[in-house]
Amino acid sequence: MxxxxxxxxxxxVLINLGFLFYFIRDLAHYWGDVMSEPATTWALPFSSFIIFLLSTFGISDFAISTALYPKVHWTSIKKLPGTLNTQCVVPVAAMALSYITAITVDIKTLAICIIAAVIGAYIGPRFVVKLPVAIIKKFITAGLIIAALMILAGKLNWIPSNGTATSLSGWKLILTAVLLFIYGALNNIGIGSYALTMATVYAMGLNPSAAFPIMMGAATFSVSTSSIQFIKLQDYSRKITLFTSTFGVLGVLVAVFFVKSLDTAMLQWLVIIVLVYSAVSMIWSMRKPSEA
Incomplete structure (x- = not known):
C-alpha cells in the first residue's frame, strides 16, 4: 500500500518537473539573452553554493539573496521577487526530498495547509508584476526586517517549539490556513514564508516533528507554483535561476550528506546585522528621490 x-x-517531484519544463523552455527561447544578464558569471557558482548550503541549516536564502543581489546589481528591484522564488525551487525540492522521511501530522491538517499556501502563491505573481518599483522596495524592506526579527526571535527562544499536537482543528486550523495563504502570497513580493510558517505552526501547539512536513511541504509547493507564474510573466533573472538550480543544489547536498553540523550562532548574528543594514540602505534609497 x-x-x-x-x-x-x-x-x-511532479510539481518540480512542471517548473523545470517551463524554465527549460523559457531558457531555450531566450538563451541568447541569458549570459548577458548582469549577474557575474564567475561569482554565481560560489554565491549559489553558499546561499543554499546556509539555507539548509536554517539561514533564509530569501534574506541573504535580498541583501546581496541589489547591492551587487545582479538583478533589478522589479525582478527581485520573481528571482527569489525561481532560484530556490530546485534547491528547496532537494531539501524536501532529503529531509521528509517521516510524517507525523494528520493528513487533513497537512493537505489544508499546503493547499492554502499554494493558492496564495498562485494568485500573487499576477499582482506583483503590476506593482511600481517603489512599492516593491517597501515590501522588500519589510521582508528584510521581518527576516531579521524572525532570526532574532529564534535565537532568544521567543518562538515556542515544545508543542505536542499532531493535528489542528476548529479555529486553529482555519487561522493557520488563512495565514499560510497570506504567506504563500507574500513569497511573491520577496518575503520568505518558511520562518513565518514555522512560527505559526509552533504557536498553534504542533509538535516540531509534525510541523516540519507542513513547513517544508508548504514552501516546496508554493514556490514551485508561484515560480511557474513568474516564468510565464517573464519577470525573473534566468541567469541567477540557472546557476542556483545547479550549484545551489550542490550546496544542499553537501550540507545534507557531508556537513553534519554547522555552528551557525555567529553567522546568524552576522546575517541579522546585514539584514538590518540592507533594510536601512533600502529606506535611504527610497528617501533620495523625494529629497531631490
Missing part, C-alpha cells in the same frame, strides 16, 4: 510519505514525495 502506498504511504502518505510516498504520495507527498511523488507530488514534490
Amino acid at each position: 502506498i504511504s502518505l510519505i510516498q504520495i507527498l514525495l511523488v507530488l514534490i
Whole structure:
C-alpha cells in the first residue's frame, strides 16, 4: 500500500518537473539573452553554493539573496521577487526530498495547509508584476526586517517549539490556513514564508516533528507554483535561476550528506546585522528621490 510519505514525495517531484519544463523552455527561447544578464558569471557558482548550503541549516536564502543581489546589481528591484522564488525551487525540492522521511501530522491538517499556501502563491505573481518599483522596495524592506526579527526571535527562544499536537482543528486550523495563504502570497513580493510558517505552526501547539512536513511541504509547493507564474510573466533573472538550480543544489547536498553540523550562532548574528543594514540602505534609497 502506498504511504502518505510516498504520495507527498511523488507530488514534490511532479510539481518540480512542471517548473523545470517551463524554465527549460523559457531558457531555450531566450538563451541568447541569458549570459548577458548582469549577474557575474564567475561569482554565481560560489554565491549559489553558499546561499543554499546556509539555507539548509536554517539561514533564509530569501534574506541573504535580498541583501546581496541589489547591492551587487545582479538583478533589478522589479525582478527581485520573481528571482527569489525561481532560484530556490530546485534547491528547496532537494531539501524536501532529503529531509521528509517521516510524517507525523494528520493528513487533513497537512493537505489544508499546503493547499492554502499554494493558492496564495498562485494568485500573487499576477499582482506583483503590476506593482511600481517603489512599492516593491517597501515590501522588500519589510521582508528584510521581518527576516531579521524572525532570526532574532529564534535565537532568544521567543518562538515556542515544545508543542505536542499532531493535528489542528476548529479555529486553529482555519487561522493557520488563512495565514499560510497570506504567506504563500507574500513569497511573491520577496518575503520568505518558511520562518513565518514555522512560527505559526509552533504557536498553534504542533509538535516540531509534525510541523516540519507542513513547513517544508508548504514552501516546496508554493514556490514551485508561484515560480511557474513568474516564468510565464517573464519577470525573473534566468541567469541567477540557472546557476542556483545547479550549484545551489550542490550546496544542499553537501550540507545534507557531508556537513553534519554547522555552528551557525555567529553567522546568524552576522546575517541579522546585514539584514538590518540592507533594510536601512533600502529606506535611504527610497528617501533620495523625494529629497531631490
